[in-house]
Amino acid sequence: MLSNSQLTKLLCAALGTVLALGRGSLPASAALGGDVASVQNDMVRMRASLKITHAEAYTVHEMQMSSGTAVREYVSPAGQVFGVAWQGPFLPDMKQILGTYFSRYEQVGIAKPRRAQGPLMIDTPELVLESSGHMQSYRGRAYVPTMVPQGVSLDAIR
Numbered sequence: 785m786l787s788n789s790q791l792t793k794l795l796c797a798a799l800g801t802v803l804a805l806g807r808g809s810l811p812a813s814a815a816l817g818g819d820v821a822s823v824q825n826d827m828v829r830m831r832a833s834l835k836i837t838h839a840e841a842y843t844v845h846e847m848q849m850s851s852g853t854a855v856r857e858y859v860s861p862a863g864q865v866f867g868v869a870w871q872g873p874f875l876p877d878m879k880q881i882l883g884t885y886f887s888r889y890e891q892v893g894i895a896k897p898r899r900a901q902g903p904l905m906i907d908t909p910e911l912v913l914e915s916s917g918h919m920q921s922y923r924g925r926a927y928v929p930t931m932v933p934q935g936v937s938l939d940a941i942r
């Protein structure tokens with residue numbers, strides 16, 4: 785007889801396989817700017833547990849990875865991921881969580897001079913990103929200013 789925990793893991797693995805096989809040309813993750821329908825793919829790819837919290841003007845999908853890193857995806861009532869935040873001992877896969885905004889992160893983040901140990905700050909009309917930390921303690925957030933729902937404080941993305 786399987787325990788609840790073992791059954792949950794087995795169902796998540798099966799669901800992940802079904803999603804991977806059936807996803808076709810859909811985006812690989814619910815990355816920044818993406819659709820909420822693919823949050824499940826992120827959970828499977830990160831091998832994470834999912835906790836959903838509802839706020840008045842958005843929903844937070846928090847994925848806790850076994851590594852200890854948490855990734856939170858902020859979803860508007862329209863179903864769009866307008867912000868992401870991370871915290872933990874390891875950086876998440878930035879390409880996965882930033883999606884199409886990853887190229888902007890590379891262009892601006894690499895080109896902008898900064899201290900080797902200092903925080904990375906990107907503030908453009910298309911992308912705001914703040915990332916800081918050191919080995920075993922990373923944190924950051926990114927959001928698309930034009931996608932943040934009206935009335936949502938930017939401080940909520942953390």
